[in-house]
Amino acid sequence: MARVLLLFFVCFGSSLCDGFIKKHHRRQAAPSLVPVEEYWFVQKLDHFSGADTRVWKQRYFVNDSYVQKGGPVFLMIGGEGPANPAWMTSGAWLTYAEKLGALCLMLEHRFYGKSHPTKDMSTDNLRYLSSQQALADIAHFQTIMMESLGLAERKWVALGGSYPGSLAAWYRIKYPHLVHMAVASSAPVKALVDFSGYLEVVQLALARNHSDCPKTIKVASEEVINLLSHKNYKKLTADFKLCELLEIHSSMDESFFIDTLAEYIMNVVQYNMDNREFEGVKDTSITIQVVCDIMSNNSLGDSYDRYATVMRTITEMNGERCIDASYKKYTQDFKNATWTPVSTGDSGCIRHVRNFGFFQSSDSTAQPFSGIPLSYHVQQCSDIFGPEFNLSMITDSVQKTMSFMEDLKYKAATSFPNGLIDPWHLLGINSDLSEDLIAVQMEVTF
Structure with missing residues (x-):
C-alpha cells in the first residue's frame, strides 16, 4: 500500500508547501475564511524527562467527511505559524482523502497559534521549542487518537510542507511503528x-x-x-x-x-x-x-x-x-x-x-x-x-541538529516533491534514494 500511496501523493505534494520561514518579518498568517471547529487534547511538556509531569493543551482539527471503512488517516503536521483551519475544507490532500476514504487530522505545532505549552515565551521556556519535542508531540497525539477514535488498525500517512515536511520525513523514520508513509514537500532536511x-x-x-x-x-x-x-x-x-x-x-x-x-x-x-x-x-x-x-x-x-x-x-x-x-x-x-x-x-x-x-x-x-x-x-x-x-x-x-538528522536514516516510504525555483529545494532530497524513497523535481511555468 505504501507504493500506491506514494504514487498518489507525488502529484500533489507541492500543494503542501508553505515556506520554512515567512520571509517578510511582519507578515501575519492569513485568517481562516471558513469556520472550522477546533479540538484540544492534553500534551506533555517535556517528553524526555520522566520526572517532569507538566502538561498543556494542544490544538488540532478534524475532517471526517470522507472516512470509509479501512481507509487511511492523513495527519497534516503544523509548522512555524498558526495552523490554518482552511486546510480542513480546501487543498489537494482532501481530493485524495475522498479517493482513499481517509480521515483528515491537522496538529498545530507547539508554541505557535493557540498551542501555548508555557505561560510565556521567555528564553528559559523556549528550550521546549525543538523539532525533537515536536516529533514526540506528534507521536503522543497519534497514540491518543488511535486509542480514543479506534484508529489503531488504520494506515497513517504524515504530510507536511517545508519545515513540517521535514518533520513528516523524520517522523516516518523515528516512529516507523506508528506511521506508514510520509509526504515531505519542499522539506529542507539538511541544517546549515x-x-x-x-x-x-x-x-x-x-x-x-x-x-x-x-x-x-x-x-x-x-x-x-x-x-x-x-x-x-x-x-x-x-x-x-x-x-x-x-x-x-x-x-x-x-x-x-x-x-x-x-x-x-x-x-x-x-x-x-x-x-x-x-x-x-x-x-x-x-x-x-x-x-x-x-x-x-x-x-x-x-x-x-x-x-x-x-x-x-x-x-x-x-x-x-x-x-x-x-x-x-x-x-x-x-x-x-x-x-x-x-x-x-x-x-x-x-x-x-x-x-x-x-x-x-x-x-x-x-x-x-x-x-x-x-x-x-x-x-x-x-x-x-x-x-x-x-x-x-x-x-x-x-551541528547538534545535524547529528540528530544523520541518526535518522532514510529507509522508509516517503515522497519528496520539490519545486525547482523554491530556494529550499537545495537542502532537500532531490534524487530517488530507493523504490520507496521518491524525489520529485517540478519545473514551474511562468
Missing part, C-alpha cells in the same frame, strides 16, 4: 548555518524569463546603499513608503532596512504562483513575472525607481499601508515574551531558527543583493536573545 545558496536560487529564478532582472535589482540595491551612505533618509522614506522616517544609527539599522526590502523579493520567489488563495492570502498575483516586468520597464525610471515601484506594488497588493523598517522596533517586539499575535507567529520563526541556521546571507557573489552578511543575522540573534547567542553557539546548535 549560512544558507547563502538561498539567494543564488532567487537569482536563477528571477533570470528565467528576464535575464537582466537580477542584474537590474543588484544595481538598484547598490543605489539604496549609496543613498544610505549619503544619509538621504527622507528620499528613501518617501520612495519606499516607510511607516516612519528612516533612522540609521548603526550598521544593523542599515542592514535591516536593506534586508526588509530584499525579503519582499525573496517572498515573491518562494511563493511564486502558489495556491494560497483559499487560505485568505492577498498577494498571490504578485509573481516573479510581475516583478521582472516592472524591473525591465524603462518608462518607470532608472533601476532604483523601478525597485521602489516593485516595493510599493507588493505592499499595496499585500494590503499593507506602509513598510515598517525600524530595527529598534523589530527587536523590541521580539523581546516581548508574552503571548501576542506577533509572538505566536513570526517571532517563533526566528527563535526556532537557532536550531537550524538557514541564515539567508548575501555573502555569495551569485545573487542580486548587497549588505546582508551572515554577521548581520548572527548579531540579530544576539540583540534579541542575548550575547550568548553568538556564531559559536548557533553553529554548535546547528
Whole structure:
C-alpha cells in the first residue's frame, strides 16, 4: 500500500508547501475564511524527562467527511505559524482523502497559534521549542487518537510542507511503528548555518524569463546603499513608503532596512504562483513575472525607481499601508515574551531558527543583493536573545541538529516533491534514494 500511496501523493505534494520561514518579518498568517471547529487534547511538556509531569493543551482539527471503512488517516503536521483551519475544507490532500476514504487530522505545532505549552515565551521556556519535542508531540497525539477514535488498525500517512515536511520525513523514520508513509514537500532536511545558496536560487529564478532582472535589482540595491551612505533618509522614506522616517544609527539599522526590502523579493520567489488563495492570502498575483516586468520597464525610471515601484506594488497588493523598517522596533517586539499575535507567529520563526541556521546571507557573489552578511543575522540573534547567542553557539546548535538528522536514516516510504525555483529545494532530497524513497523535481511555468 505504501507504493500506491506514494504514487498518489507525488502529484500533489507541492500543494503542501508553505515556506520554512515567512520571509517578510511582519507578515501575519492569513485568517481562516471558513469556520472550522477546533479540538484540544492534553500534551506533555517535556517528553524526555520522566520526572517532569507538566502538561498543556494542544490544538488540532478534524475532517471526517470522507472516512470509509479501512481507509487511511492523513495527519497534516503544523509548522512555524498558526495552523490554518482552511486546510480542513480546501487543498489537494482532501481530493485524495475522498479517493482513499481517509480521515483528515491537522496538529498545530507547539508554541505557535493557540498551542501555548508555557505561560510565556521567555528564553528559559523556549528550550521546549525543538523539532525533537515536536516529533514526540506528534507521536503522543497519534497514540491518543488511535486509542480514543479506534484508529489503531488504520494506515497513517504524515504530510507536511517545508519545515513540517521535514518533520513528516523524520517522523516516518523515528516512529516507523506508528506511521506508514510520509509526504515531505519542499522539506529542507539538511541544517546549515549560512544558507547563502538561498539567494543564488532567487537569482536563477528571477533570470528565467528576464535575464537582466537580477542584474537590474543588484544595481538598484547598490543605489539604496549609496543613498544610505549619503544619509538621504527622507528620499528613501518617501520612495519606499516607510511607516516612519528612516533612522540609521548603526550598521544593523542599515542592514535591516536593506534586508526588509530584499525579503519582499525573496517572498515573491518562494511563493511564486502558489495556491494560497483559499487560505485568505492577498498577494498571490504578485509573481516573479510581475516583478521582472516592472524591473525591465524603462518608462518607470532608472533601476532604483523601478525597485521602489516593485516595493510599493507588493505592499499595496499585500494590503499593507506602509513598510515598517525600524530595527529598534523589530527587536523590541521580539523581546516581548508574552503571548501576542506577533509572538505566536513570526517571532517563533526566528527563535526556532537557532536550531537550524538557514541564515539567508548575501555573502555569495551569485545573487542580486548587497549588505546582508551572515554577521548581520548572527548579531540579530544576539540583540534579541542575548550575547550568548553568538556564531559559536548557533553553529554548535546547528551541528547538534545535524547529528540528530544523520541518526535518522532514510529507509522508509516517503515522497519528496520539490519545486525547482523554491530556494529550499537545495537542502532537500532531490534524487530517488530507493523504490520507496521518491524525489520529485517540478519545473514551474511562468
